[in-house]
Amino acid sequence: MIDAVCQGRPMHDREDDPVLEVRGLSTTFDLRTGPLHAVRDASFTVRRGRTLCIVGESGSGKSVAARSILRIVPSPGRIEAGRILLHGVDRTTDLATLDARSPAMRAIRGARISMIFQEPMSSLSPVHRIGNQIAESLQLHTALDKPARRARVIELLRQVEIPEPEEAVDRYPFEYSGGMRQRAMIAMALACEPDVLIADEPTTALDVTTQAEILDLIARLQADRGMGVMFITHDMGVVAEIADEVCVMFRGEVVESGPVDGIFHAAKHPYTRMLIGSAAKLENRAAAKPPAPGADAPPILVVECLSKRFRAKKGLFGRRAVVTDAVRDASLTLRRGETLGVVGESGSGKTTLGRMVLRVIEPSGGRATYFDAAGTAVELTALDRKGLRRLYGEMRMIFQDPMSSLNPRMTVEQVIGEPLRNDGWRQRAIQDRVAELLDLVGLPVDVMERYPHAFSGGQRQRIGIARALAPEPRLIVADEATSALDVSLRAQVLDLLLDIQRRMDLSFLFISHDISVIRYFCDRVAVMRKGEIVELGPVDRVCEAPEHPYTRALLSAVPRPDPRARRLGARHRYVEEVAS
Amino acid sequence: MLAYVARRLLYMIPTLFLISLVSFAIVQLPPGDFLDSYISTLEAAGGDVSSREVELLRARYALDGSVFEQYFAWMGNVLQGDFGWSFMYQRPVEDVLWGRVGLTFLISLASMLFVYVVAFPIGVYSAVRKYSVGDYAFTFLGFLGLAVPNFLLALVLMYVSLTVFGQSVGGLFSPEFQDAPWSWAKLWDLLAHLWIPVAIIGTASTAGLIRVMRANLLDELSKPYVETARAKGLSERRLLLKYPVRLALNPFVSQVGWELPALISGAAITSIVLNLPTTGPVLLTALKSQDMYLAGSFILILSVLTVIGTLISDLLLAWLDPRITYE
Amino acid sequence: MSAQHEAAARDEHDWSVEAWRPAPDQRTAASATASQWRLMWWKFRRHRLAMVSGVVVIVIYLLALFADFVAPVDPNLTSTRHTYAPPQSIGLFVDGAWLPHVNGYKVEIDPIAVRRTFVEDPEKIVPIGLFVRSEPYEFLGLFTLHTRLIGPLEPGQPFYLLGADRLGRDVLSRILHGARVSMSIGLVGVAVSLGLGVLLGGISGYHGGWVDDAVQRLIELLKAIPTIPLWMGLAAAIPATWSPLTVYFAITVLISLIGWTSLAREVRGRFLSMKSEDFVTAARLDRASELRVIMRHMAPSFVSHIIATLTLAIPAMILAETALSFLGIGLRAPVVSWGVLLQEAQNVRAVATAPWLLTPGLAVVIAVLSLNFLGDGLRDAADPYAD
Amino acid sequence: GQSSPTPSGEAPMLAERVAAGGLAPLADRLPESPRVVDSVDGIGRYGGTWRTGAREAAPTWPLRTITYDHMTHWTPDWSGTVANIPESIEVNEDATVYTIDLREGMRWSDGEAFDADDLMFAYEVWGHPDLAGFPEWMMSTEGPGVVEKVDAGTVTVTFPSPNATFMDGMAQVTTVIGGDAFTKYPAHYMRRFHEDHAEGDLDAQVADAGVSTWQELFTLRSDTLLNPDKPTLNAWVVTQPLGEGSRIVAERNPYYWKIDSAGNQLPYIDRVVFEVVQDPQVLLLKALAGEIDMIATLINEPENKAVLFDNQERGNYRFFDMTPSDANLLNFAFNQMHKDQAMRELLRDKQFRAALSHGIDRQEIIDLIFIGQAMPLQTAVLPSYPQLHDERLATQYLEYDPDLANEMLDEAGYTERDAEGFRLREDGERLGFAILTRADKAFMADAGQMMVEHWQNLGVDVRLDVVDRNLVRSRKNANDHDVIVEDFPGGARDALLRPTPWVPMHHNAAYGIPWYDWHRGEGGEEPPANIIRQFELWDQVNATADTEQRLEAMRQILENAADDFYNIGVAVPLSQYGIVSNAMRGVPETMSGSYWFAPPGPTNPPTYWFAESAN
Numbered sequence A: 001m002i003d004a005v006c007q008g009r010p011m012h013d014r015e016d017d018p019v020l021e022v023r024g025l026s027t028t029f030d031l032r033t034g035p036l037h038a039v040r041d042a043s044f045t046v047r048r049g050r051t052l053c054i055v056g057e058s059g060s061g062k063s064v065a066a067r068s069i070l071r072i073v074p075s076p077g078r079i080e081a082g083r084i085l086l087h088g089v090d091r092t093t094d095l096a097t098l099d100a101r102s103p104a105m106r107a108i109r110g111a112r113i114s115m116i117f118q119e120p121m122s123s124l125s126p127v128h129r130i131g132n133q134i135a136e137s138l139q140l141h142t143a144l145d146k147p148a149r150r151a152r153v154i155e156l157l158r159q160v161e162i163p164e165p166e167e168a169v170d171r172y173p174f175e176y177s178g179g180m181r182q183r184a185m186i187a188m189a190l191a192c193e194p195d196v197l198i199a200d201e202p203t204t205a206l207d208v209t210t211q212a213e214i215l216d217l218i219a220r221l222q223a224d225r226g227m228g229v230m231f232i233t234h235d236m237g238v239v240a241e242i243a244d245e246v247c248v249m250f251r252g253e254v255v256e257s258g259p260v261d262g263i264f265h266a267a268k269h270p271y272t273r274m275l276i277g278s279a280a281k282l283e284n285r286a287a288a289k290p291p292a293p294g295a296d297a298p299p300i301l302v303v304e305c306l307s308k309r310f311r312a313k314k315g316l317f318g319r320r321a322v323v324t325d326a327v328r329d330a331s332l333t334l335r336r337g338e339t340l341g342v343v344g345e346s347g348s349g350k351t352t353l354g355r356m357v358l359r360v361i362e363p364s365g366g367r368a369t370y371f372d373a374a375g376t377a378v379e380l381t382a383l384d385r386k387g388l389r390r391l392y393g394e395m396r397m398i399f400q401d402p403m404s405s406l407n408p409r410m411t412v413e414q415v416i417g418e419p420l421r422n423d424g425w426r427q428r429a430i431q432d433r434v435a436e437l438l439d440l441v442g443l444p445v446d447v448m449e450r451y452p453h454a455f456s457g458g459q460r461q462r463i464g465i466a467r468a469l470a471p472e473p474r475l476i477v478a479d480e481a482t483s484a485l486d487v488s489l490r491a492q493v494l495d496l497l498l499d500i501q502r503r504m505d506l507s508f509l510f511i512s513h514d515i516s517v518i519r520y521f522c523d524r525v526a527v528m529r530k531g532e533i534v535e536l537g538p539v540d541r542v543c544e545a546p547e548h549p550y551t552r553a554l555l556s557a558v559p560r561p562d563p564r565a566r567r568l569g570a571r572h573r574y575v576e577e578v579a580s
Numbered sequence B: 001m002l003a004y005v006a007r008r009l010l011y012m013i014p015t016l017f018l019i020s021l022v023s024f025a026i027v028q029l030p031p032g033d034f035l036d037s038y039i040s041t042l043e044a045a046g047g048d049v050s051s052r053e054v055e056l057l058r059a060r061y062a063l064d065g066s067v068f069e070q071y072f073a074w075m076g077n078v079l080q081g082d083f084g085w086s087f088m089y090q091r092p093v094e095d096v097l098w099g100r101v102g103l104t105f106l107i108s109l110a111s112m113l114f115v116y117v118v119a120f121p122i123g124v125y126s127a128v129r130k131y132s133v134g135d136y137a138f139t140f141l142g143f144l145g146l147a148v149p150n151f152l153l154a155l156v157l158m159y160v161s162l163t164v165f166g167q168s169v170g171g172l173f174s175p176e177f178q179d180a181p182w183s184w185a186k187l188w189d190l191l192a193h194l195w196i197p198v199a200i201i202g203t204a205s206t207a208g209l210i211r212v213m214r215a216n217l218l219d220e221l222s223k224p225y226v227e228t229a230r231a232k233g234l235s236e237r238r239l240l241l242k243y244p245v246r247l248a249l250n251p252f253v254s255q256v257g258w259e260l261p262a263l264i265s266g267a268a269i270t271s272i273v274l275n276l277p278t279t280g281p282v283l284l285t286a287l288k289s290q291d292m293y294l295a296g297s298f299i300l301i302l303s304v305l306t307v308i309g310t311l312i313s314d315l316l317l318a319w320l321d322p323r324i325t326y327e
Numbered sequence C: 001m002s003a004q005h006e007a008a009a010r011d012e013h014d015w016s017v018e019a020w021r022p023a024p025d026q027r028t029a030a031s032a033t034a035s036q037w038r039l040m041w042w043k044f045r046r047h048r049l050a051m052v053s054g055v056v057v058i059v060i061y062l063l064a065l066f067a068d069f070v071a072p073v074d075p076n077l078t079s080t081r082h083t084y085a086p087p088q089s090i091g092l093f094v095d096g097a098w099l100p101h102v103n104g105y106k107v108e109i110d111p112i113a114v115r116r117t118f119v120e121d122p123e124k125i126v127p128i129g130l131f132v133r134s135e136p137y138e139f140l141g142l143f144t145l146h147t148r149l150i151g152p153l154e155p156g157q158p159f160y161l162l163g164a165d166r167l168g169r170d171v172l173s174r175i176l177h178g179a180r181v182s183m184s185i186g187l188v189g190v191a192v193s194l195g196l197g198v199l200l201g202g203i204s205g206y207h208g209g210w211v212d213d214a215v216q217r218l219i220e221l222l223k224a225i226p227t228i229p230l231w232m233g234l235a236a237a238i239p240a241t242w243s244p245l246t247v248y249f250a251i252t253v254l255i256s257l258i259g260w261t262s263l264a265r266e267v268r269g270r271f272l273s274m275k276s277e278d279f280v281t282a283a284r285l286d287r288a289s290e291l292r293v294i295m296r297h298m299a300p301s302f303v304s305h306i307i308a309t310l311t312l313a314i315p316a317m318i319l320a321e322t323a324l325s326f327l328g329i330g331l332r333a334p335v336v337s338w339g340v341l342l343q344e345a346q347n348v349r350a351v352a353t354a355p356w357l358l359t360p361g362l363a364v365v366i367a368v369l370s371l372n373f374l375g376d377g378l379r380d381a382a383d384p385y386a387d
Numbered sequence D: 001g002q003s004s005p006t007p008s009g010e011a012p013m014l015a016e017r018v019a020a021g022g023l024a025p026l027a028d029r030l031p032e033s034p035r036v037v038d039s040v041d042g043i044g045r046y047g048g049t050w051r052t053g054a055r056e057a058a059p060t061w062p063l064r065t066i067t068y069d070h071m072t073h074w075t076p077d078w079s080g081t082v083a084n085i086p087e088s089i090e091v092n093e094d095a096t097v098y099t100i101d102l103r104e105g106m107r108w109s110d111g112e113a114f115d116a117d118d119l120m121f122a123y124e125v126w127g128h129p130d131l132a133g134f135p136e137w138m139m140s141t142e143g144p145g146v147v148e149k150v151d152a153g154t155v156t157v158t159f160p161s162p163n164a165t166f167m168d169g170m171a172q173v174t175t176v177i178g179g180d181a182f183t184k185y186p187a188h189y190m191r192r193f194h195e196d197h198a199e200g201d202l203d204a205q206v207a208d209a210g211v212s213t214w215q216e217l218f219t220l221r222s223d224t225l226l227n228p229d230k231p232t233l234n235a236w237v238v239t240q241p242l243g244e245g246s247r248i249v250a251e252r253n254p255y256y257w258k259i260d261s262a263g264n265q266l267p268y269i270d271r272v273v274f275e276v277v278q279d280p281q282v283l284l285l286k287a288l289a290g291e292i293d294m295i296a297t298l299i300n301e302p303e304n305k306a307v308l309f310d311n312q313e314r315g316n317y318r319f320f321d322m323t324p325s326d327a328n329l330l331n332f333a334f335n336q337m338h339k340d341q342a343m344r345e346l347l348r349d350k351q352f353r354a355a356l357s358h359g360i361d362r363q364e365i366i367d368l369i370f371i372g373q374a375m376p377l378q379t380a381v382l383p384s385y386p387q388l389h390d391e392r393l394a395t396q397y398l399e400y401d402p403d404l405a406n407e408m409l410d411e412a413g414y415t416e417r418d419a420e421g422f423r424l425r426e427d428g429e430r431l432g433f434a435i436l437t438r439a440d441k442a443f444m445a446d447a448g449q450m451m452v453e454h455w456q457n458l459g460v461d462v463r464l465d466v467v468d469r470n471l472v473r474s475r476k477n478a479n480d481h482d483v484i485v486e487d488f489p490g491g492a493r494d495a496l497l498r499p500t501p502w503v504p505m506h507h508n509a510a511y512g513i514p515w516y517d518w519h520r521g522e523g524g525e526e527p528p529a530n531i532i533r534q535f536e537l538w539d540q541v542n543a544t545a546d547t548e549q550r551l552e553a554m555r556q557i558l559e560n561a562a563d564d565f566y567n568i569g570v571a572v573p574l575s576q577y578g579i580v581s582n583a584m585r586g587v588p589e590t591m592s593g594s595y596w597f598a599p600p601g602p603t604n605p606p607t608y609w610f611a612e613s614a615n
């Protein structure tokens, strides 16, 4: 069905001539332990109206490369060599030579090249309204007046599928769900219809249906604006769906690049092959998966009719109150050693549910019961701070947003060691354990002394995982725990988790939007929509024979990692009327 | 929020009551009473009070009676809007203060604005241009102003202006305008005199604001959202003002409400040296001379403003950062 | 060369699935990684000015500690013939011959102006030197010494590098001794209010709700009472039998018991907005105790501000003393402190005819500035983003 | 007085008003026989503003300059008193009846007549239970005097027992009800605030004024400096009162009743402006800048002289002498009624005090603190006032002789010493005491510090407490002190007014507060015979009409004091000074500096004038 999209694209002669050429780019961070070559002699081209997908190992320099293009590499990073050619209508500018703070550069940012950051959740100003932040780029690069801008912003929000955009436009980032923030970011980037869009894993927090819509939206803009897209992602499915060209990065170098089909079906470089391999591997259930515990297995967590209603005051004196039912009467049972997946559209209340289980968010109704090692029931929803504190050793959480969940002023060692220290471990022991954990999640040990901001998204996420695993818990609420990991790594981490789970029957409440991961990793799955659990059952059943129409819609939107079998066009959306 | 404000207003009642009690007690804490200090001041000036006069004065000021009696008597009047009698000025307390609040407010406001206008830009500058020559220079000047006692500064300034311009600079008006009715000329004359106290009071507090602004801004500058804004192509200036500065203001705002009492309390010691008719010296002398109703009432007024100021600060905080809620 | 880079180089041709797993030898790198304090120290060292300032501060403290030895004379030693004696300048040669010396004064009394007039007298050579004998004195109350670092070769000769005050006491010696009080007791106060401020402010902001209300009311109460009456009241309440130093110590502590309010408000303000951040939640999920969450997880994000306020509080404290003396409740002889010295300079007489009495102000400025730049250094060292 | 010249000249500003018809002609404004006083610099010229200063709290300078027009005046040389407001005051030989003869046709500053009724009204006011009360000089030992009106121009004051202080008393400046008590209450004006006379609604006025009782209102309105509406007999009438703005302004009184020998109405100077300050430093700066024309208070401290001296040209002023009459600058009063018995024993021990006195190196203190400008002396009447100077009192135990001092202490039985070499009392306690002194007078603290050293060398454990002067005072009142340092007047004629150091007749007699209380019948403790003797003599002084007998009694007092040696004195100043603009005339080169002389009042400020060159 890609053709359908293709036809939309203007066939004028300037078709697919390069807008952005990166040649021999090298970006280095001077760390205490020596220079770290985040990007080494990387070259790629973004063509008008085309999509260049960049895939690669986590920490291989994708984001840095992207930042380098916009000249916003964080210190101590610097562009060592290379040219970044931006082709304009009349002339070509080499961004690498511009002064990062110069007006020239400013004029390009946001207007000609705009970027969707990898961690949207922390990339938005916490104290400004979403609408305001989006409108800003309009104000900067267009002549629209205030009301016009607002209209446009609302329009954008609608396009990125934010419910009730008129309301949402006046809300603050912390009132948005992860995915919604990401979409807000996208809206911001698309606001001025740039020549080049750099999307750094723009869909990590989006369920497949929303993701599909976003991809369409981008495709549309490409079609009628001839926008060139540099699309960084880990989701081989997405790559297969949208890429024209693919460029594979590994340890800072571009190891392979070419048209999408070639990459998928005639990959030369071993890493690429491994990547494709693991993508395929994730297509079906993990071999290593222990047999799902039977219905008779003792429960570890019972959730009954949990619900959460948010009241967002408007204005200083809160005249109007916006009410959001984030979760409505959610009930589920998690058995010992079981993995319960939670899928659902973005903003459907997954995070809220997960957080309520740990009482990070106070439920406004219902109750949750936890069964400790001895099997005695503990009413979570009735516990006081002290009681909770005792349990937190056994119940852990992996946050959806790695960035903001890591204390910016603690070294990785301290971050991961924190739970241990609070269990009274000794410094030396902690260090060894941390080293071990880092090793498990595939990070070199010498990052211990680095601060969280000095990592790639994926690396941060792994740090989060390591922290969760540190005090050998019994229950982990994993919120999009692997969204930022490249497939090979994702497979590894999931295997690792399975391994641990087998060793000490640990249970997961595994929130994810990635059906393949769910299928690979979970025993049962709950499907959420608009705060309600619409379907709950064994993974295979739900995936093979979904009952609820929304689930079907969801599955229909799952991209397959094969450019020859593009199917997003064929997906159908779930609308209430269609329901029954 | 409205409910919150209401609640706070309610809290004020007990708080203020307590404050009034404590402050009244504190005013009384130093030994002796107004009469003692009156006499000793007199004697300090070479004067003398005969035993007979002492008795007469005692009778006149009716100073006998326990602190508590005095307190409740005073409180009773205050609640009826009568702040009592100033022994030292031989006037109702209102008159004493009223006559001076105007100028005090003017001076304090002027120096406050001066401080803000100077300190904020510099603070931002020295955060953005960390360790530039400018940063160092301003830091140095700032601390110079901070480390030299206002009294001394004022004195030196006056002496210099004396030796250089051959005229002393005390007061707020040149003699010819001292008692003249308000006019443009007088206003101008006032402004001509105003800058000295403003400068003196200002220098003492600019450093503080500069450093605090700098410190907080430095923390914000490296937050990811700044990068986002930058990626939008925002100019550095607007970017700073809109995002990091706003968050850096937080600590400042937590306190800004307390400028309210400061506005009418004025800088005592500076005013004394410069012989400014502000309320600061009044409070000081009132305290030194145990003029209890004057001191007590003034402190009470200040504390009311303090409490209100705190509330204002809290509201501003919530407005500045929507994540803050008080419910 | 970074371990990761090495790894990269080595793994160049090994594409096993294991490739992403770090090579075994990297685990030993744990030893190569440094603790946070170590890192800070490394960072700090790179900050030259901060290092210098640090040294200056240390020197100040050494001088204060060894004031007895360094000061040419006893700070309270009055000299009838040298009231308001102007500073002398050190000469190195006497008609060509090497002889470090200062010139004595020609002193005569001017009965109309009621003062002594001093003229440097090139005839009167006062040879000076290092490690000179002096009248014996108790060194830190430990043992008696007979030598001082610098001074006239035979004791008792006029030697006023920074001039003399109204009782003919040597200003230099007084400044040196003044450093003791000003750089110690003052800081105690600062420390106290810092602790209280962060703790109470932190609790107030982190808990919110009624705790917050309670703390805030307390703050209002304390803040509402102007400092001056408080000082006066307290000063009057303190028993007269206490030694001046104890009295002053008591007052500073009391002041600081009041002084924490501002910092507390600021900390609270920050915490109110910070407590919703994920990493705070994370800390709680890591079973960090409340105190630890406040002090170890949240407070550091505020450290720049705290350091700033600290460096600002110190001169304030030193000068509070001046204000106290102005109110006649400050430090008293024989104790000397910079505040007192400044106080003594606060009259037209000094400004007009004995400007050298203002030199203590210089001492304050130097001390404060170096403390400030030291603070800057620490701040940057603690800032993960600073390179 | 002498046949007065016919009033001829008046100030131009007044002449204009007369011409404009706004003011009665000069002749009608002056009394039949105006008082004639002359400037020491001949006939003056009209005009100019006298810029000077005053302290905000308890301003005494204005009282000595613009409001010093009492019934009597000190003679400029302080030899005695002259009638000022009245033409004459006759006294009978046993000083029981005084006849006051007022000036015919004298007027208040608002033009109303001033006559006997005003004095009678004043008398009524004193007598009123809850109004001012009788001034000290109206009190004889047997009770207050009685004022009777003979005719419009004459009143008599009759005392139950002789009262010799009447004339002197009225010449004094005291702040509450002083020498001006007779003319403080212009009947025609003050009546309206007096319950018994007020026609209008008194309560309303009370309310407006913000006071609670009419008595308060009355007292308030009767205050010359606070109430510009109150008519006075002074040369200048307050137009901007104390407490409004930062100045007091007084304008010439068109009805002023003094003329110079050329018949020109006084005062010469048009206005007097007091810069009201809290900190004298401000005035000092103004003086240096030449913005002060004449002042002899607040800034005339020894330590300021150097600065003033250096800036004479810029400030265009010169110094004039104020002959000091302090009985001592540093008087150490030993509390001989100490609450603690042992301490009392000690401090009462004359031997002990004498020893300490010998232990003081006075010359050192003088050289260091007074730059040699003082004379070592005990607390006594100065040689410069031979009538009362007592050689022994002034010079005993004066010379610095540590050995002698130690000897005497040993004799006194304080031979035991403790480890640190301090002497011990019989009860084994350390021999020592605390010196209490005030923070606001630096020289006292400085001197105290030195004395501490001197005395510690004698093995006496002395401590110095420098505290706020209020604290000193309240400790003194409560008799909670060992030794208090103060400076004392009484070095000259004022010995007859305040012999505090020798008779505990005043609340500052720190060596025997309870005695003082006893004497005025406020509890206290019955003093020993010698003190009672002093009291008797003191009463005698106040009750004797004949000057020679008075002095004799006084000498007796001083002699006893010499025997008892209550206080240790250190030094008396050699000179004090004031400054006066070079443009100002009529200010004598020297005048007494004693507060009791109320300088410059007796030198007739109305006769001061500005030379052509002036402002």
Ligand SMILES: Nc1ncnc2c1ncn2[C@@H]1O[C@H](COP(=O)(O)OP(=O)(O)OP(=O)(O)O)[C@@H](O)[C@H]1O
Pocket: A029, A036, A038, A056, A057, A058, A059, A060, A061, A062, A063, A064, A065, A074, A075, A076, A077, A118, A453, A454, A455, A456, A457, A458, A459, A484, A486
């Ligand atoms: N501010 C920094 N300081 C030091 N090193 C950094 C910094 N930012 C990134 N790095 C390092 O640079 C390398 C590349 O980071 P980058 O963010 O480009 O990875 P990535 O390809 O985006 O990975 P991911 O897919 O996980 O986001 C990583 O090893 C990371 O540790």
Ligand SMILES: Nc1ncnc2c1ncn2[C@@H]1O[C@H](COP(=O)(O)OP(=O)(O)OP(=O)(O)O)[C@@H](O)[C@H]1O
Pocket: A174, A175, A176, A177, A178, A179, A180, A205, A206, A207, A310, A311, A312, A324, A325, A326, A345, A346, A347, A348, A349, A350, A351, A352, A353, A400
């Ligand atoms: N603090 C809050 N105040 C108001 N509304 C909130 C708040 N937090 C979340 N919401 C709303 O609750 C709903 C569910 O949010 P939640 O984060 O649970 O969604 P989610 O399932 O995690 O979505 P995503 O997959 O995008 O993370 C969203 O509509 C969001 O707007």
Ligand SMILES: [Mg+2]
Pocket: A062, A063, A064, A118, A200, A456, A457, A458
């Ligand atoms: Mg990345």
Ligand SMILES: [Mg+2]
Pocket: A177, A178, A179, A350, A351, A352, A400, A479
């Ligand atoms: Mg979520």
